[in-house]
Amino acid sequence: MHSMVFSSTRPGLSASQVQALDSQLGGGLSNDYKAFLSVFNGGVPELGYFYADWLGEDLWIDWFCWVDENLAAPVHCAEYDSLSFARYKYSGMVPEDTLIIGRCCRDDLLLLGLAGARHGQVLYKDIAHLPGGDRAVWRERKDDLVSSLAGSFGAFLKCLKDEED
Incomplete structure (x- = not known):
């Protein structure tokens, strides 16, 4: 993971910050994602494309979220x-x-499974193709349009490639 190159990354989290985040989320963070946060804490990967087999095409990462002083608390005025x-x-x-x-891809989300059968998996939430623009409907269909990308965060990072590949 240290050989990866990211722009717009923040200083890595300390062990106590990673532990506090994990505790706030109920202890479900995978070890490879914790390691990522301790080195990169978000950012834009230089190798920022991945193949979406259900679409038969490459998609791109806008950014990995960084963790601020709020950890996982939802805050409307955060960056x-x-x-x-x-x-x-x-x-x-x-x-x-x-x-x-x-x-x-501007609108869609990368997710990390925190529990159960999805624990540790990297998933893709296709926000752009949810029906209509009604957030209430989207909340009712929160499990719709979620696809598995990789069995672990580390495996997902290994799948990342350049746009030309």
């Missing part, structure tokens, strides 16, 4: 690329056993 803002903006719109870890 737009932070975990706090993502949890505020998409409150109730993603499966309850997941955490928003990034944005893709």
Whole structure:
């Protein structure tokens, strides 16, 4: 993971900050995601494309969310690329056993499974193709349009590639 290159990253979290975040989320963070946060704490990967097999095409990562002083608390006035803002903006719109870890293709979300069969998996939430623009309907359909990308965060990072690949 240390060989990856990111722009717009924040200083890595300390062990106590990672532990506080994990505790706030009920202890479901995977070890590879904790390691990522301790080194990069969000940012834009230089190799920012991945293949979406259900679409048969490459998609791109806008950014991985960074963790601010609010940790996972939803905050409306947090910076737009932070975990706090993502949890505020998409409150109730993603499966309850997941955490928003990034944005893709302008509108869509990268998720990390926190519990059960999805624990540790990286998932894709297709916000752009949810019906209509009614957030109340989206909240009722929070499990719709969620696709698995990789069995772990580390495996997902290994799948990332350049646009030209």
